[in-house]
Amino acid sequence: MAQQLPVSLAFVRRHRAAYVGVAILLSIATVVATAEMVLFTGLASGQAVRIDSMSEFDARVVRAAVSASQGILQVMCFTTVVIALVLVYLGFRNMLALRRRELGQLRLAGASVLRVRVLVTGEAFVFATLVVIPSVLIGGLLAHPFYLLLQAVGVFGKTLRVDFGFPVLTLGLVAGGMILCSMVAAWLSLRSKQTNDVLAALEASATGTQGKKMSAIRIVIAAASVVGLAAFLIFMPDTGSENPVASIIVPLLIIFPLGALAPVLVPVVARALGWLLRPLIGGSGVLVAQRASRDSQRFASNVLPLLILMGVMGGFAIGAGPDQATMQDDYHSKLDADLIVEPSSVKDADTVTGDIGNMQGVNAVVRSAATTRLIEQGRADGTFLTVFNFVDLDAYQDVFETDVTTGDFDSAGGAAVVSTRESDTVGDTVTVEAPSGTTATLTVAAVITSRIYTGLLVDWEMLQTLDPEVWDIRVFVSADSAAVSDITARVDDLAPTMTKDEFIQTRVELRQSNAATGNIALFGTIYGLAIVAMIQGLTASVMNRRGEFRLLSLLGISRARTIGTLFSEALVLIVSSGVLLAGAFAFIAWRYLAQDPTKMATAVGAIPWGDIALTFVGMGLLFTATVFIAAVVATRNTQR
Template sequence: MLKIRRMAGALVAVVVGIALVVLALLLLLAGRPIVPDRLAAAAVVVQAPGSRSPAEAFPPTVPWSAARTEELRRELTALPGVEAAIADRSFYVQALVDGRPPAVAGQRQDTSEGHGWSSARLGGLSLVAGAEPRGPGEVVVDRALGFRPGDPVTLLTATGPVRYTVTGLVDAPGYLVADEVAAELAPGVRAIGLVLGADADPSAVAAAARGIVGTGGRVLSGDERGALEPRDDARARWIGMQALTGVATLAGFVTVFVVASTFAFTVAQRRRELGLLRAVGATPRQVRRMVYGEALLVGVVGAVLGIVVGAAAAPIVARILVGGGFEPATYEVRYGPLPFLVALALGPMVALLGAWSAARRAARVRPLEALREAAVEQRSMGRTRWVVGGLLLALGTVLAIGTATADDAQDGATLALYSAMALITGMVALAPAAVRPIVRLLRLPFRRGGGAIGLLVREGATTAARRTASTAAPVLLTVAFAVLVAGMVRTSTAAYAAGRAAGVDAGHVLVPDRTPGMSDAAVAAVPGAAMLPSTVFAAENGSGPGLRAWSVLGVDTAAFARADRGARVVAGSLGDLGGGDTAVVTESVRRGVGDAYPVVFADGERVSLRVVAVVADRSVRADLLLSRETVRRHDPSALTSAIYLPGGGDAVPGAPAGTGARVIDVATWAAEADSSEDRLVWLFTLMLIGVSAGYGAIAVANTLLMAAQGRGADLRVMRLAGATRRQVAGYVAAESALVVLIGAVLGGVVAFGALVSIRAGLSQQVGAAVELVVPWSVVGGVVGLCLLLALLAGVLPTRRMLRERAIRMPS
């Protein structure tokens, strides 16, 4: 029974760890792209060719021009088995309800997209009321918006509000207009869907379509059509995968950590038992085999139970991920054998790995240990432990600095996770050396307030420094990880907001209001200030086949040349920018003044631009500058992201009513600029903290329960020496509180040291002073949880043991 109690903590740790791994694997496998609903009825889809973009994880496809689209459509329609080849055109549009776009949770991309009526056939859509749109000014909308056929509706487009009449309703988000209207609003096409006859073979049709398209596109069928999912969904799915990978990695690390600490503590408590085994003839190999056998049993049982728990929790967590924005609405869990096979192998492996160090220590127990009555440690720290601990702390510090200088937020989060692992492991290795100094710092309050109890607590902790450090290790893990990760995220968020605000010479900012961007009507109040972003595609010198996506800003050429926009001119003159065939490029484009530069615009048209100036990289917020008229002509759906407004108070122009825009101050804009991604990262952080805190709770309770069960003889001596039950319980409570305090101090040292390094790196990165944000609520919550669990795990078993021995110990 005692052995089962000793292994209970390790078993729970393995169960939770394997459950998290199974859960993460099931969710990761479910994270494959899904065919968008609006293209589900097209058995074969021809997608425009892809592009390359070092700064974009999901680069856009290169659109076909209207002429090329019509040519492909005719050829594809003629294929055997094809009933129709439909060009799917997408453009920005939103309905205005009471002067504003309706609020949509998560601002889904399909709620602000319009398509031609023929695209309804690609998704199998049919009218639930009314009739199809037949000309300009007519639209079919989602029934959920509350309109009825015949109602007038104001639609916000890239140029501004336009009056339409609702002719019909469907049960799907988005807007459907006449095909000729869609061709004007979205001349470039990125997908052509093929509707097949009942007897057609999709594989044969796809093969024939590839012969027509060649290298000018991709032919997708079956599950391959998942590549057509919206880029917003793809990015949300990718962020979710990063979060799940981090949780699985942390689960494996902390499981090994908890199992190792459990077995190490168990071996320390069983030294006399192990010494007795050695005295009766057991060899070191047999002792190791015994410990490994116990670990293997824990691993197998824990793996089976973990599989059951993880599989049952997967659908519930999937719904939470969708609600939190980590996954798109199409996310669905699918069960397969791979996660379960991995878990069955991983459970025993993790348990054996955690017990490795404890087994080696158990094999070194000498037969004379059976005769020892005192548990005085001969040496708390060895040379190897010093070296390993120091190296891990150095590695963790380097990784902590790397989190601040990483170019990508997710890369920074990954480095932060590895940094936390290295720093925590290093501090755990060096913890025995820190026990005595910390206890000495606390000596005065313990001596004054505790009397004999304080003396016993202090001397017991310093005499058995390794045991004290092992008991405090779970607290160290929980506090250090929670404070480090939460502080890193909060400090980084504040730093990037400060950097954005410092780089803007304005008092207020005009920003979108429930829209993905602002229309021309919204920015008309600030003539010359609005920059219209878009994307062009062009070859990159010496970078292989295919076109690269380049970011473009359409500017008011006269106003831009007059104003000081911070553009550092390397060659040429900004004053020469004008007309539809001139461009200003950055140095990374690698084009000189006077060079011809052919590009493909968003409408699929290829135009040769003439370079009139070269500016330094990062001195403008794009790769190319063109005239605003040129960008609008080739990209009818382009939207302005923000406009900086000088001055303040009454001098600030208000946002035009009914245009989907609002005016906010710079500080608010800087905080909201990446609010969606910041929210996802913070949710990711809370998931990691929840995992680490949950494991910490298990480890704290398990370690102190084992400690209390092994202290029966000590407590009996205290009672025989005259201590009352209350004094004994107070001694255990004080010892538990001291352990939590030691763990919290060591964890805080690890976390705050790393946070200082992160702040220094962030200050250099954003070019502004960065304030260290300490998550005091997280610190208080985690330390309070550990203290509560420690007191319960220490005092409750003690009170039970005292009641059981009441007859043998006089009052």
């Protein structure tokens, strides 16, 4: 090992820029993975949550909330780490491709295949250790600021207090995973073709002649990925608010078939585009098509970060659209209120109801308030947080269209409640504990289907018994137009009012805001990693072809034409990515929209197609700019 150190140092100095690029990618990936691991594992286990200063009741509520979110936290933690490892693997493989010629010279000098592998793997170990150790420590320190950022955008409650400490085991696992991934990437980056065929390794342009033939294993993996995603989408349950974990998993599952299909479809699309765009880009189109067929794996590696970013972002956005459309349609069709009053307190809601309840032209008045600050006894903490909706049950059906599954809604009132949970049956009892220690036994009188309310509908009068902290306090009024005007004028000084359409619009805007916040909170780190990996991978890929550019210069090919050909490659890769993403998005959109064909038009309109397209265009411009800058640098010395 000591004898190999001078050789390794010489290689590092020769490819200093490439190693710096990988170091940046590895460091960022490690910092992000560490921060998320510390944050999510600390919250999921409950060890980081500080409940010492809380009352026993508040502590139980917090434990239940944290425990209820374990599934999502664990999925996101695992996904971020896996994607970080994949991107680090690609980064090391792209960087080591720059050294194909030097490794071939080592083989000519008599070094065995095993010795060459040990050399690059040892380098990866030392290099990764030097980068990962400080990055892990920085990531551990950034876990709390990362938590504060998520808290600021509304992911976590403002009153939740955490202390992540210094989790040595978590830091060690992340560091070990990153170092091991780097070593595996170094070992596997030297294919048998490169280590056994010395002449091929000495050819600077020999970047993968095996790309001419698609291996059977690769085809099987691609087919299995597509079939697996299709099967999951076909047999998965309803998504959206009823199954949030499925809504998160679907965008992540898109990555696997996209990555597996890229080596298969990129050459096909490149060949078609090469001929279609030949009148515009001349012979460059044919060259690009031939190169894509020959070097499909490298082309696929270049677009994988773009596919990851767009696949996750677009998949999540498409999944949120139908859920929003269903919610919007339900409010339009099942809410029969002409005016909505939003008092600031329960007392004001009672005052408003008393003032307008007997007015001429008023058909019905329903007060509504929600809370999760009640503990459902007998149910293990963390099963889920029950939402208790306090409403005027006697007038509820006059304002809300009700789909009763079982039981008698008219018999509900007092301690008799209505449930929207499929697991409940008529006659079930629910013992509720309030923050004051007061308990009440509620009996399920009816079970209904509703997307406007979830959890339990409890009679408004029970507020006096339980007295929990409530929010979303509203008074729904069904009345004729004259009465609406009178009510608006009467309560104007007490509480703001809005029409039904205005109220629905506020719910839609809130839903869109929550979806956008959730998208960034859940996947923002993945987007950042993908962008860094794309820049590093494209730069390494272009720099790897400097010998090819020198040969083209000797043959009389101008620098501008060489850069133009690289532009053509970038265009082909972007369009190929667009084709792959369009196919995936179309299938996913069909699956979501097929849940309720009657609402398909509304659901299609709710999907933010413009945002998806704008993001793709922005990433395409960044992709092209990266290729251009790398091409200018790589061809700088070829004209001398």
